[in-house]
Structures are given as structure tokens and as C-alpha cells.
Amino acid sequence: MGKRIYLASPHMSEEGHEIKYVKEAFDTNWIxxxxxxxxxxxxxxxxxxxxxxAVALSTGTSAIHLALKAVGVGEGDIVMxxxxxxxxxxxxxxxxxxxPVYIDSDYRTWNMxxxxxxxxxxxxxxxxxxxxVHLYGFSADLDRIVQICKKYNVALIEDAAEAxxxxxKGKHVGSFGEFGxxxxxxNKIITASSGGMLVSNDEEKIAKAKFWACxxxxxxxxxxxxxxxxxxxxxxxxxxxxxxxxKVLDERVSKKRYIFEFYKRELGxxxxxxxxxxxxxxxxxxxxxxxxxxxxxxxLDIMEALEEENIESRPIWKPMHMQPFxxxxxxxxxxxxxxxxxxxxxxxxxxxxxxxDLNRVIKTIKGLWKK
Ligand SMILES: *Cc1c(COP(=O)(O)O)cnc(C)c1O
Numbered sequence: 001m002g003k004r005i006y007l008a009s010p011h012m013s014e015e016g017h018e019i020k021y022v023k024e025a026f027d028t029n030w031i032x033x034x035x036x037x038x039x040x041x042x043x044x045x046x047x048x049x050x051x052x053x054a055v056a057l058s059t060g061t062s063a064i065h066l067a068l069k070a071v072g073v074g075e076g077d078i079v080m081x082x083x084x085x086x087x088x089x090x091x092x093x094x095x096x097x098x099x100p101v102y103i104d105s106d107y108r109t110w111n112m113x114x115x116x117x118x119x120x121x122x123x124x125x126x127x128x129x130x131x132x133v134h135l136y137g138f139s140a141d142l143d144r145i146v147q148i149c150k151k152y153n154v155a156l157i158e159d160a161a162e163a164x165x166x167x168x169k170g171k172h173v174g175s176f177g178e179f180g181x182x183x184x185x186x187n188k189i190i191t192a193s194s195g196g197m198l199v200s201n202d203e204e205k206i207a208k209a210k211f212w213a214c215x216x217x218x219x220x221x222x223x224x225x226x227x228x229x230x231x232x233x234x235x236x237x238x239x240x241x242x243x244x245x246x247k248v249l250d251e252r253v254s255k256k257r258y259i260f261e262f263y264k265r266e267l268g269x270x271x272x273x274x275x276x277x278x279x280x281x282x283x284x285x286x287x288x289x290x291x292x293x294x295x296x297x298x299x300l301d302i303m304e305a306l307e308e309e310n311i312e313s314r315p316i317w318k319p320m321h322m323q324p325f326x327x328x329x330x331x332x333x334x335x336x337x338x339x340x341x342x343x344x345x346x347x348x349x350x351x352x353x354x355x356x357d358l359n360r361v362i363k364t365i366k367g368l369w370k371k
């Protein structure tokens with residue numbers, strides 16, 4: 001059997017940037033808390049995304065949580081959330097004792113359908129926030145979603161956890177809403193082993209998020225707290241890995257795009273195959289290469305055939321409105337996200353893959369059409 005091919009595994013720089021920053025932290029004993037790596041990582045991400053401020057946090061999930069808190073989401077509030085996503089997008093709504101309303105996807109983007117969002121806001125005009133996702137590193141229809149959020153006076157949070165390096169009409173995603181969220185967990189386009197980042201143009205709100213993330217410690221000599229606190233900050237070691245990884249982000253994006261184009265060229269003509277659409281506004285980071293199947297070959301056939309060859313693949317995220325935990329929540333839409341889930345598959349998109357590896361994947365998949 002050939003060597004294991006992964007969906008998306010950590011890929012440290014050949015130059016050793018990450019270890020250099022980690023060593024610097026060791027040498028100065030700035031292991032924790034915070035320190036220069038954290039400050040510099042925040043600055044670099046803010047600059048890359050084009051936002052005024054950023055706060056480095058322990059996870060992307062904690063960044064979504066603090067974004068919701070910062071826009072004033074509290075007990076009983078309605079939050080509109082894209083249904084086709086990973087549960088980390090939605091769970092923080094429950095942490096705030098608020099109520100999710102799930103919104104269907106649009107076939108053109110696989111992301112939140114603006115028409116369904118507008119319908120939902122007509123039904124729930126007092127909604128407090130909207131969470132849109134840039135799934136698999138492909139951008140949502142931001143102009144329309146921003147415009148609708150303005151019209152209904154509701155805060156927009158962009159879950160760009162999968163989309164570092166993705167641009168919408170030349171502007172980095174995550175900079176369109178009140179807040180943008182990024183993740184550096186193990187399988188994201190760059191990883192710090194774990195970690196998250198919250199970005200915004202509202203410097204005061206970022207300062208507030210930083211305060212909450214440090215246990216809401218008041219400026220007093222003794223330990224004093226006037227608000228509920230969280231232990232959500234990123235360590236200086238993890239930020240060192242993140243700083244190093246940021247130096248190779250552009251390389252990783254190029255490779256992810258190369259992989260996506262390779263698959264499209266080699267598999268795009270197979271009967272019933274459709275790749276995730278790239279809209280003309282979008283410069284995606286192509287974090288995962290995904291396709292849907294509309295013929296005789298089903299996603300499970302491909303997943304099983306690949307697994308036999310020691311190749312990892314994955315289903316598309318199961319929509320939140322189909323999750324047992326969220327069964328009681330309202331859902332606005334039809335069955336687009338359900339159909340994408342049922343017909344879709346994520347192909348291995350590991351940046352360490354060679355052309356030979358890609359050809360192994362393609363050969364295995366093409367074999368299913370010859371039967
Ligand atoms: C990974 C991910 C998150 C959460 O990030 P963590 O750092 O793992 O907490 C949130 N939303 C989406 C869409 C993700 O893929």
C-alpha cells in the first residue's frame with residue numbers, strides 16, 4: 001500500500017521560521033503569558049486582513065464567542081447563522097444563551113443565501129447578529145449580505161476560520177463585517193497547533209475582547225472583577241509558530257489552488273461531477289477541494305475506494321439544522337445545504353502532496369467511472 005495521503009495536515013516551513021520564533025520565546029523566558037510573538041502575530045494578521053486591530057485567542061471558537069458578546073448578543077437574542085458549516089460556528093450562540101436561526105446556502109457559493117437571509121430578517125426583525133461563513137476558503141456573496149445587514153441594522157460576523165488568504169473583490173475576507181474570525185488549528189491552511197484570531201476596525205471593541213479574554217481583570221492592584229471573565233488568550237509559544245507560518249501563507253495558498261485546478265482538470269469532465277463554484281468576485285485560498293456528484297457514483301463509493309488506497313477524504317459538513325442537537329431551531333430555506341451535504345465530498349488537499357500523490361487520488365477516483 002502507498003504512503004498515507006492526508007486531507008490537510010500541518011506543514012511547517014522548510015526554512016524553520018516557526019522554530020526560530022519559538023526559540024526566541026524560550027531564550028527570553030517569554031513562554032507565557034503573552035509576549036512579543038503574540039503582539040507581532042496580532043499586528044501581522046491585522047495588516048494582512050486590512051483591519052485596524054486584532055486579538056490573539058486560544059481558538060477560533062473562542063473568537064466567535066467574544067465577537068457575539070461584543071456585538072451585544074445575550075440571553076434570548078436571535079442570531080442568524082449559516083447552516084452549512086462546522087458546529088464551532090454555531091455553538092457559541094448557545095454559550096451566550098441566544099437562539100440560532102439557520103439559513104440555507106446558495107448553490108452559487110455554497111454559503112449563506114442572501115435571499116433567505118432577508119426572508120429570515122423579515123420574520124425576525126429584532127435579530128442581533130448574522131454569522132456568515134466562507135466555507136472551505138471560498139467567499140460568500142459579501143456585497144449583498146453586508147447590504148442586507150445594514151438595511152436591517154444587524155451586526156455581521158464573518159467566520160473566516162477556513163479562509164485566511166481569501167479575497168473578495170480584492171479585499172481580504174473577515175474585514176467586511178463588524179468582526180472577522182480566523183483559526184490556526186491543526187488542519188487549517190496555516191496552523192499554530194491551535195489558536196484563533198478576532199479582527200475588527202473597532203479598536204475599542206477589540207480592547208474589550210482582550211479584557212474579557214484575560215479573566216476580565218480590572219485595573220486594580222488586587223484581583224478585582226466587575227464582569228464575567230474568560231481564559232481565552234493565546235500563549236507566546238503558539239503565537240511564535242503562527243508568526244513563522246504566516247511567512248509561508250502565500251506559498252500554501254498557491255499550492256492549494258494548484259491542487260484544486262489539478263482536480264478540476266482531471267476529474268471535472270467525469271459524468272455528474274461538479275466542483276465547488278468559483279465566482280468572479282472570489283480569489284479563494286482553496287483550503288479544501290470539494291465536489292458534488294450527480295450520477296451513479298456516490299460520495300461513499302469514492303471515500304471507500306480512497307480509504308482502501310490509504311487516502312483520507314471527508315464528507316461535506318452536515319448542516320446545523322440537520323443536527324440532533326439543533327433539531328428544535330428554526331431553519332429558513334429549502335434543501336440546498338442538505339443536497340450539497342448528501343452529494344458532496346472533500347478531496348485530499350494536503351499541501352505536501354506531490355503530482356504523483358495527486359495522480360494516485362485521480363486514478364483511484366477515475367476507476368469508479370470505468371466499472
Ligand atoms: C475550524 C473552524 C472553526 C473553529 O476553529 P477552532 O480554532 O478549531 O476553534 C470555526 N468555524 C469553522 C468554519 C471552522 O472550520
